[in-house]
Amino acid sequence: MARIDQRALKRVGLGGALLVVLALTLTGCGPEPQSAMLPASDFAQALQDLFSNIFWWAVGVFVVVEGALIYALVKFRDRPENEEAAQFHGHTLLEIAWTLAPALILVAIFIPTAQLIFQVDQPPENADEAVQVQVVGNQWWWRFNYPELGITTANEMHLPVDRQVELELTSNDVIHSYWVPRLGGKRDVFPGRNTYLWFTPDSTGTYVGACAEYCGTSHALMKTRVVVQDSADFQQWVERQKQPAEAPTDSLAQAGRDVFMRVCIACHTVEGTPAQSEIGPALTHVDSRQTIAAGILENTPENMARWLRNPQQVKPGNKMQIPQLSEDQIEALVAYMETLD
């Protein structure tokens, strides 16, 4: 709270204090690791550069206009000794000047902006060499298909570093918006039409993101992440994901598989088994993911059990409406999920 109080003090004041805050805003102020102020792709870097450009124009205008207002307010205050106010109705030259000045500033903002629009909103030259990923938004999780690689996964996208990426986005239900602040987006995701996003991640790491367009009850629980890897690690991941699930050997996991084939089969896919439904996320390699339930729970046996015990409590309104499972069934299912690595 100490930090806040200090900020509060700074802000209780006039124009000068406001400027301090604007300066804080520019620097991104504080460790917000997903801020676009820390770009990790060409796309995010370009946005940041343009932002800074506009920021300084805005600061200039802010200082001049608010400064002049405060000056006028102090200087021309009504005082008893004042004569009657001056009477003038306008000043043509001045009015032309202050019509042109903002127009020129806007031209200065327009030029770099227009250049960038055409850079980020249409396919890049090397689009045909890009890694293709289809992104499908659902209430409230993300499906990722890699059509060239034959992989389907959910909520966690893996990408190779320094390679162009083309995301083709669509939705199964309502409008969502795909946003990974440090890499790219946001881009709205519509049912019945495709939108696209192109970027090239420039450093390895895990980047979190979310749905940015309000999409219903659990909109706040629709997270996503992107794991950017060097090409060897990425290749390894791809090979692993292409494999069908191995049949469980341990008896508890086998019991879990039996429960799965009775209950979960209606909505989920596990490659190599009869479970092929696409209503929910594909679970062929669910244990290889860092999180479950669209990024809101760490992928641990405890959390998996918590989810299976009451998915509606973890993510209100989601489509997973299953009969209440017994603790034995849950234990078995968790064991089965752990074999899906």
Next chain:
Amino acid sequence: MATVTTEAAGTPVTDVEHEQSFLRKYVFSTDHKVIGVQFLITSLLFLLFGGLLALLIRWQIAAPGEPIPLIGGLFPEAMAPSGIMLPEFYNSLVTMHGTFMVFFAIMPLLVGVFANFLIPLQIGARDMAFPRLNMASFWLAFAAGLIMLAGFLVEGGAAGAGWTSYAPLSANPEYTGVSLGQQLWCVSLVVLGLSSIAGSVNYITTVINNRAEGMTWFRLPLSVWSLFITAILALLALPILSGAVIMLLFDQTLGTQFFLQSGGGQPLLWQHLFWFFGHPEVYILILPAMGIASEVIANGSRKPIFGYKSMVFAMVAISFLGFIVWGHHMFQSGMNPTLGTSFMISTLVIAVPSAIKTFNWMGTMWRGNIQLRTSNLFGIGFVMLFVIGGLSGIYMASTPVDVYIHDTYYIVAHIHYVLFGGSLFAIFAGIYYWFPKMFGRMMSETVGKIHFALTFVFFNLAFLPMHEVGLGGMMRRIYDASNYQYLQDMQGLNEFISWSALGLFLVGLIFAGNFIYGMLWGEEAEANPWNANTLEWQTPSPAKHGNWVTLPTVYHGAYEYSHPEVSDKDWLAQNERPEVVTPYEGEPEGAGSTDVAPAGAG
């Protein structure tokens, strides 16, 4: 003080003071002033309600998952079991806060109140052109408000698809779990649309036809100009909303598929229709505020408005451009870059007339005698905060930057700088300024100044940090940010914002106290307490039914303050006979010339 000169030509009045029953006088009144006050009181109540919704939202953001303090036990299971807010309830709160503030607080406060109250008084008419239509307009708006409120009482709760109600989320009850509430939202807005259309027709007709003798177009106060232009905007824009909302209602209830992709409909069509209404709506919410600010700043600076005609043309330009910028709300919808660039250009161009207006207000203050009464403080506060709202808007106009800030708290900060710092500050200015004319009594200036100072401080404390929260990556409309690790650093800031919002709300209660006290026990007001030129001040406070004993004749523009030829006072009423003044040579162009003969009015 010269006495008011009203014995100029005009038709004598026969029915000024006839007896009316209580019901005819205060409830089903056709008097534009009573209707204005009816709008004022109901809209202030809706404003209070919208503020309460905002506090509940801020509670959830500051303390997600903790029971609502004090009133938590009052909520039913379906909203907040044991005081802990359900996500569905939070989403309804967000939706209804926006809906009530935009449609039932700010819009009627600006248009319903000031257009009704000011237009006939300021143009020198006895009433609106269609008084009964005017009454219908109020009661339709009132009914619409009740229908909207009813959403909270029905099964499934109030509408929960956001105040923008994007389809298909809003079109199919399966997606939100809200069925009847969503339909009530649609019905309410259709009824409100009828009210607004009826009102607009009336304002436009009245300004064109009922101006007093000598009240030429360029002698009109800027408040009337702004309300006239706003009425045209509303008349053109509201039917679009009504049409879209009816289509949405059909999708919800009759099984049509206008916005549902499953039946060949197009979800994006809703956004086009909504924003084709919605962006002119933004200017419906700001132009009257600009008009009010022009009145109080010129009066408070004791100087003619700087660049009267450029003020008018700037408003015309803004309203025209306002119709061709709607696409900037949809920059992230995968828009073709050429189209995006076009929308960006039209959006940036709007900054030019807005800048002209700002500089003209400054020019009006320059070398004036600025009197810091409450109305003027709110007027100048409006200009200062509108500048911030305008500048933050440039970031959104710049499409690629908007990619980042779209749908974040940066947008929330921006809209509040424009709608609260802009519109609502001007509304406060207008209420403090015209209160004596409305109620015949004065509000306390001392309490008013305290109200201004605290509002200004708490407003900035609440909304300035929101820019930072947005840039930090916090999305709008998320009921629980605590599961985002990268947003946790900003939790302290969010709590700070919530405390400031509470402060802002409590300061609003100071205003309410001042308002009620002034209305009942305030000092009795003179006819013209601010030494103003415009016609409404040249008739007693409060103005009687019929407004004038004899209709005024207008000889001057609205802003002849500190006229060099008038020595005994620094103002010159619009209807003051010209022999009081010797017309002088070299009158600069701009606000009304001091023609000797009254020019014909339309």
